[in-house]
Amino acid sequence: MTWVVRIARILVGGLFIFSGLIKINDPVGTAIKLEEYFAVFSSDIAGVFSVLEPFSLQLSVFLVVLEVVLGVAVLINYRMSITSWVLLLLILFFSFLTFYSAYFNKVTDCGCFGDAIKLTPWESFTKDIVLLVLIMIFFPFRHQLKPVLGVRTGNLVIGLLTVIGLGMAVHAIRHLPYIDFRAYKPGASIPISMEPSEPLRHLYIMEKDGQEYEFETYPSDTTYHYMDIKLLNPEAQPTITDYSVWNTQGEDITEQTFQGIKLLIVVHYVEKTDPQAFDSINKLIDQLDGTVEVMVLTASDESSFESFRHQVQLAAPFYFADATVLKTMVRSNPGLLLLENGVVMGKWHFRDTPSAEEVIQQTY
Helix, strand or coil: CHHHHHHHHHHHHHHHHHHHHHHHCCHHHHHHHHHHHHHHHHHHCCHHHHHHHHHHHHHHHHHHHHHHHHHHHHHCCCCHHHHHHHHHHHHHHHHHHHHHHHHHCCCCCCCCECCCECCCHHHHHHHHHHHHHHHHHHHHHCCCCCCCCCHHHHHHHHHHHHHHHHHHHHHHHHCCCCCCCCCCCCCCEHHHHCCCCCCCCEEEEEEECCEEEEECCCCCCCCCEEEEEEECCHHHCCCCCCCCCECCCCCECHHHHHCCEEEEEEECCHHHCCHHHHHHHHHHHHHHCCCCEEEEEECCCHHHHHHHHHHHCCCCCEEECCHHHHHHHCCCCCEEEEEECCEEEEEEEHHHCCCHHHHHHCCC
């Protein structure tokens, strides 16, 4: 039993550390996912969950740092009477979230491992159940597990880890994720990512005379009745399926964003952006002096953005895109992306707005 308990602790600790570090890399992404959960729960369960939405980022930082700290704590047997209870309550909470998402098909990606590893809702729930079983293995022995480090050393390690984790999370929020796992990362081609890597193959489930048949091409025989369709090579699906840009007349101009060199100024919503950030952005636009075409993408309505544009003296044409897409493109509001023929050449948080020379150097 000693070895079983040890292995369970190592697996739980390692997985919590891995999951926490991935999310510390992008706390804003975790906050966006929490907002999704709160929106679903406020409409399905109780309106009180809507109160938590404005605090999604703070809760995100707390949870991602807590994951790493708990992972290390269980590995060194730090205050296991408390650590075990916190682990148990946390995994029960996560299990509820993932089960609710899976059963009711509400949030299709739990964000358990950020954008690094995508899990389906049922895969996420299964992962949480496995963790729950592992925690229950060593939970009854929590009072018998002796700490690896002394009390003072253990306190120091956990304290330092908390401070470092908070520092890393805040840095990622104030700048950009350390590692970009998303489809819009530097070097990625948006047009190529919008196409399947190979022709998609489907399996058509048909019914005839009470029997079920499967076809890889849709049968021309009209006596077969359609039942379902399955994708045979889901790994070939496009990694970007929702990128679309349109102008004030509602005309699709997506292809225009892939032509030549474009500097995209991304503004998710004007009410949540920082007006002072446009001082450096306006300076950059002036420095470029038309050498690079500047386009502003926003999810705000036309009248709101027109008013805001005059307020911050933003001298660039603006277009529209879906808010979720814009938040996926860059975790900064406002943020900047440099495209050359649809390839992401550079990406910046508004706090790191580059000079015109830096922008030009990023192109081929």
